[in-house]
Amino acid sequence: MSALDELRQLRRGGVQVRKSDNRAAFWFLAPWFAGLLLVTIGPVIASFALGFTKYNLIQPPRFIGFDNFLRILSDSRLHNALRVTFTYVLVSVPLQLACALGVALLLNRGLRGLAFYRSAFYLPSLLGSSVAIAVLWTQVFGTDGLVNRVLGFFGVEGRGWISDPDTALSTLIVLNVWTFGSPMIIFLAGLRQIPEVYYEAAAIDGASRRSQFRRITLPLLSPILFFNLVLQIIHAFQSFTQAFVVSGGTGGPSDSTMFYTLYLYQQGFSRFDMGYASALAWFLLLIIAAFTAINFWAAKYWVFYDD
Amino acid sequence: MTTRRLATPVKHLGLVLIGFVMLYPVLWMIASSLRPGDEIFRSPGLIIDSLHAENYTEGWYALSPSFGTYLLNSAVLVLGCIVGNLVSCSMAAYAFARLNFSGKRWWFGIMLGTIMLPIHVIIVPQYVLFSNIGWVNTFLPLIVPKILATDAFFVFLMVQFIRGLPKELDEAARIDGCGHPRIFAQIILPLMKPALATTTIFTFIWTWNDFFTQLIYLTDPDMYTVPVALRSFVDSTVATSWGSQFAMSVVSIIPIFLAFLIGQRYLVKGIATTGGK
Amino acid sequence: MLRGLRRRTALTVLLSLTASLLAACGSGSEAGGELTAEPVTLRFTWWGADDRHKRTQQVIEMFQKKHPNITVKGEFKEWNGYWDSLATTMAANDAPDIMQMDEQYIASYAERGALLDLNEAKKHLDTADFDQKALATGAVDGKQYGLPVGLAMYSMVVNTDLLAKYGIPVPDDTKWTWDDVRSIGEQVSKAGGGQVFGVQSPGINDTAGLSIRARQQGKALFDAEGKVVLPPEIATKYWTYIQDLAKAGIAAPPSVTVEKASAGLNQSATATNTAAFGLWWNTQLTALTAASGAKLKLLRLPEESQAKSPGAYYKPSMFWSISSRSEHPAEAAAFVSFLANDEEAAKVLLTERGVPANVKIRAAIAGQLKETDKAAKEYLDTVPVSDPPRITPNGASTTDAILKRHTEDVLFGRTTPEAAAASFIKEVQSEVDAAK
Known part of the structure; x- marks a missing residue:
């Protein structure tokens, strides 16, 4: 624990900018700067500007002031989309990370056939965004799917879980948890980076497994846990493909899987209202930025860095 | 120490079970790729009566x-x-x-x-x-x-x-x-x-x-x-x-x-x- | 160095963006001019699945043999990707020369100025063998923005194997009513024991069913100006009927219905032999028969004989359109003409894009058709129709999706048929207004 206190003190002291570092940083960041200027910044500015226009993708954009942003306040289908998206983020991210961390811890220890299990658990993630997912998910949660057959065995009558507005979102949450492979791999890589000597020393001191986990694994894995948390939240807010593929692009039934980005996409590409879609994108950016800022602020209290 | 030894098979069993549930859709896809095209949605489940490889040759040259x-x-x-x-x-x-x-x-x-x-x-x-x-x-x-x-x-x-x-x-x-x-x-x-x-x-x-x-x-x-x-x-x-x-x-x-x-x-x-x- | 670079790139980005956002007019040759002898490359895009891709590529090669200086690059996509890609290329002034166009979108693209009036290219595009009624389906405000490829008609598909299995006679479709559908469906559901149902619920995949109901009473979804004029009572009656089918167990439970209807043709209730009746386009009979493995038959729509005028109409399965910004409109028109009029090409394409709208071609390929395609053609040739409804107006491209959502709301008890009717009409109207 004392290491954390030390770290906090270091933080308060602030970081000194070194002159030689400036020059080095320029060269190390040169590709990134170039990318920012050549690839990223133009489209970003364009999308911001389009947010203040009516733009149907073919005729020139027409300036309409804040109309698109005002529409956000009164668009009831958008409010539903926000509700759906928040539910999805708040439920699926913790579940997915817990699964990923749990399995990674299990697979990190010596166990026969490790490579096999790792691969087996990763396989679903390979399929995650494939178009076949729509059909495969019906095979699990559809009327004639696996879940209903298991339920039928116990005499419980099932339903079409994907096509019932009360349960459709839950199946997408399960789908997201099912593809926990990516954060799992990142956790595994992180676990592999913890020097074995720490555990050896702790074992000599007679520390139990549990206390080793609390005192060594958790703090040393915290930067990775933090990374996964931040990125999975951003990712979940932008979740699109799975809902798009499973609902056939509609966000149905009854808008129950209408994610924010899916709604945005429909505005831009089905209704040809790219102005409103751009405004929606910048509104989403604000929400995600707020969540990320909170995350970074909270990180001060639980993420441990060695620098 | 004996509990440890017991724990390993249990662990494996658990992992295999979870693995099966996770892999079910993947297995279903593989099974379906070996069925005649028009039977895919009429015969659910994983069991295939006969192997049909023609989906692979047809699919390869379909486009x-x-x-x-x-x-x-x-x-x-x-x-x-x-x-x-x-x-x-x-x-x-x-x-x-x-x-x-x-x-x-x-x-x-x-x-x-x-x-x-x-x-x-x-x-x-x-x-x-x-x-x-x-x-x-x-x-x-x-x-x-x-x-x-x-x-x-x-x-x-x-x-x-x-x-x-x-x-x-x-x-x-x-x-x-x-x-x-x-x-x-x-x-x-x-x-x-x-x-x-x-x-x-x-x-x-x-x-x-x-x-x-x-x-x-x-x-x-x-x-x-x-x-x-x-x-x-x-x-x-x-x-x-x-x-x-x-x-x-x-x-x-x-x-x-x-x-x-x-x-x-x-x-x-x-x-x-x-x-x- | 960096500063210079920054200024220059920022300028390039800005310039290129504004250049393309400010829609530039098409340059190049005139649509009515002579065909060039210079080498020309045309881009041609369509949506579909592998069978269509193969046939179309074959026809492209036939055309290239006849016009050695013209190269046609075929770009195939599936439905969703097609529209995303088309919208994006349009924005960059980079759209393909020839495209497959859909009834829902043609007015939208035409009114935004993206499509060429095919009359300008009359010299190269022969439409003499087209029925005037059929041609009219591709015209907006007197301008021909699309040439109909195939025609389809809404019809009731019945699974005669299922009816025979339960000992129920096939109804006489010259007199039957929506109530007959209900009562026969009830018998099927009873015999089906929860596995097979009478009717595949309408109201999920397209607005045609609703439109037909309105037309049978002399009304319509849209008037000539594109205003929504659907009487709310008709919509209310439509959703009450759907709700009743589900409640009485004549259609499958809502979640099953929605699942099968959303999953595409292969997984539909008709294709999986789990419903005896279903509303489909007559041209889908072949695909449905292949998927179900059962005997399917096309019946006339219910209540057609009692109606003021037939609700049935010719719906163009799709159109050929030419980009208004094409640099080679004359050559593009020649290619479209080849697609629409060449008998050799037609023998390759057959009815894959619907029963040909070109009457002469339709007769020419008659001998080559499969049993089910023949039935579809015969249906088109014999069943009485009235004038087609107004083309889906600009802004209303999402009407199908709006209808589907309202049907789901009704089926899952989230709204009443009355409220759904009012909300549907209001929403479609506001979409049309928003596009102006």
């Missing part, structure tokens, strides 16, 4: 050019993206993790900000941009951004890994008179192998599966990649050859699965097994 072209295109694209991401993202990550330069927090914020805008509003202006340079229907709009470190996910990932490395290592090197390029190349890079392996695996898989940008930028069927081709089997307005579709889906998973199998070996060779300092 023109044949499926081999798409696999090759995807392979070229993936290779370019991997090299781009490994080089550019690790450099940027080193700067963010180890250098104290002015405005660092701001630049870092901007970098994270770039992944917060949904692709759907970026793609149109970006397409306009690339179309004006004449890059449409080439792999350039898909690879060049990777060479220019626009994939902030991997920059951030590597930053987190580098920050997890003991700082005494580069302090010692600096005292020995090493400059940043050498510290980066000779100390940091070898130690962050797990992160590099992760980046490689993910870039491979995500590029291999990415549909939207490839659909938009590649217009000529000779340039199509696997995900674009796979969707060309499926059209909700007409009958779909699901048999061919599943067969080619299985074929297209094999390369990424192999990539994963090979890549994950390097995940294990982190600091833990090389012994650290």
Whole structure:
């Protein structure tokens, strides 16, 4: 624990900018700067500007002031989309990370056939965004799917879980948890980076497994846990493909899987209202930025860095 | 100690059970790819009465050019993206993790900000941009951004890994008179192998599966990649050859699965097994 | 160096963006001019699945043999990707020369100025063998923005194997009513024991069913100006009927219905032999028969004989359109003419894009058709129709999706048929207004 206190003190002291570092940083960041200027910044500015226009993708954009942003306040289908998206983020991210961390811890220890299990658990993630997912998910949660057959065995009558507005979102949450492979791999890589000597020393001191986990694994894995948390939240807010593929692009039934980005996409590409879609994108950016800022602020209290 | 010995089979049993549930859809897809096309939705479950390999031959030649072209295109694209991401993202990550330069927090914020805008509003202006340079229907709009470190996910990932490395290592090197390029190349890079392996695996898989940008930028069927081709089997307005579709889906998973199998070996060779300092 | 670079790139980006956002007019040759002898490359795009891709590529090669200086690059996509890609290329002034166009979108693209009036290219585009009524389906405000490829008619598909299995006679479709559908469906559901149902619920995949109901009473969804004029009572009655089918167990439970209807043709209730009746386009009979493996028959729509005028109409399965910004409109028109009029090409394409709208071609390929295609053609040739409804107006391209959402709301008890009717009409109207 004392290491954390030390770290906090270091933080308060602030970081000194070194002159030689400036020059080095320029060269190390040169590709990134170039990318920012050549690839990223133009489209970003364009999308911001389009947010203040009516733009149907073919005729020139027409300036309409804040109309698109005002529409956000009164668009009831958008409010539903926000509700759906928040539910999805708040439920699926913790579940997915817990699964990923749990399995990674299990697979990190010596166990026969490790490579096999790792691969087996990763396989679903390979399929995650494939178009076949729509059909495969019906095979699990559809009327004639696996879940209903298991339920039928116990005499419980099932339903079409994907096509019932009360349960459709839950199946997408399960789908997201099912593809926990990516954060799992990142956790595994992180676990592999913890020097074995720490555990050896702790074992000599007679520390139990549990206390080793609390005192060594958790703090040393915290930067990775933090990374996964931040990125999975951003990712979940932008979740699109799975809902798009499973609902056939509609966000149905009854808008129950209408994610924010899916709604945005429909505005831009089905209704040809790219102005409103751009405004929606910048509104989403604000929400995600707020969540990320909170995350970074909270990180001060639980993420441990060695620098 | 006896409970330990008992625990292992139980653990395995649990893992196998979870594994089966997780793999069920994948197994179903493989089973369906071996069924005659019109039976797929009439006979549910995993059991197949007879093996039918014709979905594979039909699927391979169902589109023109044949499926081999798409696999090759995807392979070229993936290779370019991997090299781009490994080089550019690790450099940027080193700067963010180890250098104290002015405005660092701001630049870092901007970098994270770039992944917060949904692709759907970026793609149109970006397409306009690339179309004006004449890059449409080439792999350039898909690879060049990777060479220019626009994939902030991997920059951030590597930053987190580098920050997890003991700082005494580069302090010692600096005292020995090493400059940043050498510290980066000779100390940091070898130690962050797990992160590099992760980046490689993910870039491979995500590029291999990415549909939207490839659909938009590649217009000529000779340039199509696997995900674009796979969707060309499926059209909700007409009958779909699901048999061919599943067969080619299985074929297209094999390369990424192999990539994963090979890549994950390097995940294990982190600091833990090389012994650290 | 960096500063210079920055200024220059910022300028390039800005310039290129504005250049393309400010829609430039098409340059190049005139649509009515002579065909060039210079080498020309045309881009041609369509949506579909593998069978269509193969046939179309074959026809492209036939055309290239006849016109050695013209190269046609075929770009195939599936439905969703097609529209995303088309919208994006349009924005960059980079759209393909020839495209397959859909009834829902043609007015939208035409009114935004993206499509060429095919009359300008009359010299190269022969439409003499087209029925005037059929041609009219591709015209907006007197301008021909699309040439209909195939025609389809809404019809009731019945699974005669299922009816025979339960000993229920096939109804006489010259007199039957929606109530007959209900009562026969009830018998099927009873015999089906929860596995097979009478009717595949309408109201999920397209607005045609609703439109037909309105037309049978002399009304319509849209008037000539594109205003929504659907009487709310008709919509209310429509959703009450759907709700009743589900409640009485004549259609499958709502979640099953929605699942099967959303999953595409192969997984529909008709294709999986789990419903005896279903509303489909007559041209889908072949695909449905292949998927179900059962005997399917096309019946006339219910209540047609009692109606003021037939609700049935010719719906163009799709159109050929030419980009208004094409640099080679004359050559593009020649290619479209080849697609629409060449008998050799037609023998390759057959009815894959619907029963040909070109009457002469329809007769020419008659001998080559499969049993089910023949039935579809015969249906088209014999069943009485009235004038087609107004083309889906600009802004109303999402009407199908709006209808589907309202049907789901009704089926799952989230709204009443009355409220759904009012909300549907209001929403479609506001979409049309928003596009102006």
